[in-house]
Amino acid sequence: VDVLVIGGGIAGVAAGYYLAKAGCRVTLLEKEAVLAYHSTGRSAALYFEEYGVPAIRPLTRASRGFFDHPPSGLTEARFLTPRGALWVGRSDQMTSLQGELAASGPSARWLEPAQAVEIVPVLRPDYLAGAVWAPEALDLDVASIHQAFVRGMRRLGATIRTGAPVERLRPAGGGWEAEAGGDRLGGDVIVNAAGAWADEVARLAGIPPVGIRPLRRTAFMVPGDPSYAGWPLVADANNEFYFRPDGSQILCSLADETWQEPGDARPQDLDIALAIERINTATTLAIRTVRSSWAGLRSFVADRAMVIGFDPAAAGFFWLAAQGGTGIQTAPGAGELTASLVTSGAVPDRLAALGIDLAALSPARFRAGG
Numbered sequence: 001v002d003v004l005v006i007g008g009g010i011a012g013v014a015a016g017y018y019l020a021k022a023g024c025r026v027t028l029l030e031k032e033a034v035l036a037y038h039s040t041g042r043s044a045a046l047y048f049e050e051y052g053v054p055a056i057r058p059l060t061r062a063s064r065g066f067f068d069h070p071p072s073g074l075t076e077a078r079f080l081t082p083r084g085a086l087w088v089g090r091s092d093q094m095t096s097l098q099g100e101l102a103a104s105g106p107s108a109r110w111l112e113p114a115q116a117v118e119i120v121p122v123l124r125p126d127y128l129a130g131a132v133w134a135p136e137a138l139d140l141d142v143a144s145i146h147q148a149f150v151r152g153m154r155r156l157g158a159t160i161r162t163g164a165p166v167e168r169l170r171p172a173g174g175g176w177e178a179e180a181g182g183d184r185l186g187g188d189v190i191v192n193a194a195g196a197w198a199d200e201v202a203r204l205a206g207i208p209p210v211g212i213r214p215l216r217r218t219a220f221m222v223p224g225d226p227s228y229a230g231w232p233l234v235a236d237a238n239n240e241f242y243f244r245p246d247g248s249q250i251l252c253s254l255a256d257e258t259w260q261e262p263g264d265a266r267p268q269d270l271d272i273a274l275a276i277e278r279i280n281t282a283t284t285l286a287i288r289t290v291r292s293s294w295a296g297l298r299s300f301v302a303d304r305a306m307v308i309g310f311d312p313a314a315a316g317f318f319w320l321a322a323q324g325g326t327g328i329q330t331a332p333g334a335g336e337l338t339a340s341l342v343t344s345g346a347v348p349d350r351l352a353a354l355g356i357d358l359a360a361l362s363p364a365r366f367r368a369g370g
């Protein structure tokens with residue numbers, strides 16, 4: 001199978017790698033001059049199996065083996081390092097905290113304020129009504145994971161073209177013809193891994209959208225201290241903020257979800273100011289300085305599950321979209337599933353055993369009768 005993958009974020013390179021491994025001739029087309037410029041280069045880099053709607057969790061579990069034992073020769077890096085997550089709440093957030101406890105897996109446990117302060121000493125005991133400790137959250141080395149897929153694709157003979165925006169797509173010869181970067185390329189299958197632009201790519205092909213909503217999330221770095229390195233991620237029970245140590249700095253976020261058109265997301269001063277106010281209220285960090293800031297798009301469809309599968313309305317058009325806030329931690333599993341569906345139409349036994357529900361991921365759910 002000749003496959004054209006559109007998008008060089010984590011979804012595109014993971015799918016490209018597994019497709020090439022399955023024997024497909026793969027060409028990946030990325031509109032930017034560099035890969036991973038959009039959402040993939042802007043994440044908070046966390047792996048947490050209980051995060052996201054139930055339909056995507058088997059994809060996270062399916063990815064764990066790749067992260068723990070990457071194929072030999074693809075990386076020298078360690079992809080996962082222990083972090084832990086601490087959900088914190090005020091007295092008015094007790095219901096949300098109880099919900100986190102129920103949703104955070106068997107190893108999660110309830111902490112009283114004093115116990116939470118032992119783990120993260122800057123938390124204000126008078127702010128906290130309780131906390132949920134989820135020790136199994138891990139940090140991901142996103143750049144190394146992305147690079148490993150790129151290396152794997154190249155070794156398997158795949159072609160990666162940057163500065164190649166796909167501007168036209170039309171059915172041709174039983175497959176597709178794409179115009180990108182001034183060239184015409186043919187493929188039996190299109191894999192639409194265009195992130196926030198996935199609906200726009202579908203429109204180029206004359207295919208109805210699935211309702212991708214790109215939601216902006218703001219992040220920024222403030223001065224920290226190397227002695228904070230062992231802290232977990234600290235997240236508000238209602239997603240009003242989170243922070244975690246990052247080297248000698250602290251990565252902070254408003255955990256915002258603001259709709260915007262697909263594009264180069266930029267942080268807003270007001271969002272940063274609001275996050276600082278909330279974090280300063282919950283802690284004694286007394287943040288005054290921001291060292292750097294950025295924003296990225298987390299793209300969802302209405303039910304917050306991903307969209308993975310062939311479009312029932314257009315032969316050879318495969319969706320790999322709506323990665324939301326879990327696109328990194330699910331990438332190996334989603335890539336493996338994509339390659340299997342493209343080459344054989346079947347879910348691999350390994351993934352089926354983890355409980356993948358294809359109907360919950362299929363683009364057919366957005367079509368008439370779906």
Ligand SMILES: Cc1cc2nc3c(=O)[nH]c(=O)nc-3n(C[C@H](O)[C@H](O)[C@H](O)COP(=O)(O)OP(=O)(O)OC[C@H]3O[C@@H](n4cnc5c(N)ncnc54)[C@H](O)[C@@H]3O)c2cc1C
Binds near residue numbers: 012193195196
């Ligand atoms: C602040 C923040 C925190 C996050 N934290 C986490 C986390 O802790 N854990 C986690 O797993 N996930 C997290 N995410 C989500 C994760 O970053 C995304 O789910 C993931 O990066 C999506 O990958 P993607 O490849 O689908 O999209 P992208 O990385 O955006 O890639 C899509 C690519 O398609 C290209 N493209 C678009 N249109 C065209 C075209 N016409 N022709 C050619 N190329 C095209 C774009 O240029 C882009 O490079 C976070 C995201 C943000 C913003």
